[in-house]
């Protein structure tokens with residue numbers, strides 16, 4: 001215990017007995033403080049011009065903990081989590097160590113922030129944070145409710161939010177669960193049956209997401225209690241009987257080569273066996289036009305799909321038209337084909353056995369390019385051991401009328417959830433390609449339909465089409481890359497495996513690994529997306545209900561002082577550990593106002609001032625009630641409105657995404673749960689597709705042999721044009737932190753990488 005002499009305004013001195021946890025040094029530390037250090041630090045408040053006229057801005061010390069050390073990435077400031085829920089960057093000379101701290105430092109913190117601080121320190125340096133940028137809109141909690149807020153600015157780990165309805169402005173830690181994406185991430189980790197964001201929601205690619213800083217395994221403890229025992233990728237389905245081949249995995253896994261093989265792109269030159277005939281002479285196209293072809297499709301087994309028409313005698317020409325480059329095909333008979341529609345019609349009337357998806361009008365797609373690896377490095381020439389050959393298609397295209405086809409109509413149900421002006425002809429397969437995912441699923445024609453096998457609504461039921469290669473990646477084990485350019489929306493393959501129930505998957509996954517488990521969660525994904533669609537009016541209602549005061553200029557953006565801070569970035573590249581406060585002071589003139597503001601606060605009376613004693617400052621009084629702390633003296637201390645790092649515990653507060661209806665899955669029985677596809681021992685090439693946070697293929701649920709919503713096939717399509725030699729990757733949509741004792745770093749290498757898979 002320490003006896004402290006306290007002088008009040010009237011200069012009368014009284015004595016007080018306090019513990020070492022209630023007093024701090026009167027000087028800033030001259031060594032780097034570690035994360036978790038117990039400190040008092042100055043909190044800088046923002047004053048509006050009117051307030052500034054009325055009173056002077058006071059430097060007030062509040063107790064807290066160091067949440068980030070001084071480092072170049074945060075401009076050599078400490079991030080301080082104040083006990084009463086505020087967060088702010090503070091210059092090191094305004095941070096004073098507290099004299100003593102409990103072994104578990106969070107025990108000294110106000111009860112409202114305790115669990116947050118405890119979890120933060122236990123997990124540090126892993127810090128999931130919402131990745132945000134200016135003008136982004138998300139929901140943020142305030143006073144037990146979710147509000148629509150807009151990002152005003154981002155400063156390292158803090159974000160300044162503008163509450164659209166009330167005009168409130170607040171700085172919030174980006175890892176706070178008061179930010180809805182962060183809240184949902186936490187919910188997902190603790191709720192086995194949460195509803196995840198899916199690749200089927202392509203529109204969400206710019207939505208905010210939670211990013212995990214790469215953990216330092218030595219410093220990390222194990223994550224908090226999760227609910228599931230194995231990891232499962234979202235969405236997949238094997239065929240019960242289909243021509244997508246499955247094979248035993250171990251048969252084609254040779255020892256990986258130590259060195260990456262030399263690679264190159266080679267361009268085929270079509271060998272013209274007949275004199276060039278593509279000069280047009282007027283004629284009516286018909287089956288006779290086929291006679292101009294150099295060879296039949298059946299002789300082109302093993303060639304890439306896009307090269308086949310060119311090898312058969314078609315020319316693919318690039319023209320410049322009004323400064324725009326366009327692609328044209330010239331048929332062997334000389335007929336010019338300018339669009340997919342013209343190609344489709346031409347192939348039909350000439351009764352050609354070429355299919356329309358062998359053509360492409362994207363000028364960047366290189367039809368004759370092939371990615372080659374040195375022969376000696378080719379480990380297996382055919383992964384499917386002859387089973388997965390290029391299809392010999394029987395061409396008999398019928399002009400499928402979408403309006404009359406009940407399968408197409410089922411696919412078009414998704415129009416209900418799209419912009420009302422959406423043209424139905426642009427939804428779903430476009431000449432056997434899928435430009436965008438459809439979250440309500442695709443319904444293909446099947447053997448019960450009257451149409452031919454070459455119908456435009458039969459895609460994933462066909463075998464592998466593109467040349468793929470399994471290769472050893474640097475960090476992710478085996479992966480798949482394409483050997484030819486692949487146009488956007490092309491079907492790659494399905495995800496095949498053995499179907500397991502939830503219980504079986506948990507048991508098998510625990511003992512034999514869960515790397516190849518994928519959930520058939522079409523129902524949950526579709527329902528979730530539908531509800532999101534229906535929720536849109538909710539925002540308007542919320543906003544209507546609230547008065548929207550005008551934003552004052554000083555609230556509407558950072559003031560001049562903020563601009564100054566931007567100029568103060570120190571470009572010191574030395575290790576953060578080398579930081580010596582004294583040198584820093586000598587190098588850089590002290591900036592009066594370099595602490596970043598956390599949020600606007602209720603203004604407090606003038607008397608909130610810290611008394612600087614010669615040796616020590618009286619500081620935080622740890623309490624278990626909401627009175628937070630004592631600064632200087634009980635008389636002088638005026639507590640501010642407490643803030644928080646977590647949403648207020650309000651039973652009515654969901655994740656802002658509460659479900660309104662019963663799930664369709666319940667109609668199948670009370671014991672029904674998602675089925676899981678296990679591709680560990682029996683699967684197809686889909687099992688080798690790695691994860692990426694910026695994937696180039698997406699998952700589409702397709703109904704082929706059954707319309708039972710529990711059993712869609714899961715098919716992969718290209719999200720964009722993919723160049724030969726590129727690895728094909730999808731987004732696993734794992735729930736980070738959901739598997740006990742399991743952490744998996746992500747090595748996708750994308751600039752958007754979240755840092756963790758699990």
Ligand SMILES: C[S@@+](CC[C@H](N)C(=O)[O-])C[C@H]1O[C@@H](n2cnc3c(N)ncnc32)[C@H](O)[C@@H]1O
Nearest residue numbers: 476477478515687688689690691745746747748
């Ligand atoms: C379905 S398997 C993919 C094929 C796997 N690479 C193999 O060699 O069989 C999933 C596993 O691949 C690895 N993996 C996939 N994507 C990854 C990524 N982005 N970062 C790290 N590991 C990854 C992980 O070990 C994961 O459990």
